Amino acid sequence: MEYGYIAIEGNIGVGKTTLATLISKELGRTLILEQFEDNHFLPLFYKNRKKYAFHTELSFLIQRFEQLQKAKLSGDKIIADYYFMKTLIFARNNLSNLEFDLFLKLYHNLKASIPKPDLIIFLRRKKETLLDNIHSRGRDFETNISLKYLSEIENAYQHHIEKEKDELTIVSLDVENIDFVNFL
Known part of the structure; x- marks a missing residue:
């Protein structure tokens, strides 16, 4: 099967950007x-x-939304280091109920006009490895990310993937022992 739109997904620090870059x-x-x-x-x-x-x-x-809308209009075959539903996962985890209700209305209106991925590659690593990766990349603002927060995000992803598993083609990979940075 030819995949026109492949999305790489997973928790913070799992290697989405590196793998998406390699595949592209x-x-x-x-x-x-x-x-x-x-x-x-x-x-x-x-x-x-x-x-x-x-x-x-x-x-x-x-x-x-703007990135995926532009990609849709271009007709290019794409690799993205996220799937649009990531927006919903993080919003559900980070917003108050009142904020989330408003956010959800906007999300559904925008989601209707962007493409769905033909394939989602979902990456998994241990939370301790994620935290090591986050610290290794050296983004100052990420230094306060905790194992608890990574667990919350992981649980939210698992819940959402379970809901969408019949509508999307999702390949879940344990990449704990794969170093994408030094892959080549």
């Missing part, structure tokens, strides 16, 4: 990466989650 080069696909550096609320969020969660999640929602 190997297959000659257009690469779409989450532009975390363009989300000016993200560093503020890690200092004060409650205060900046809505701003951060809304910024990611708009950014991901």
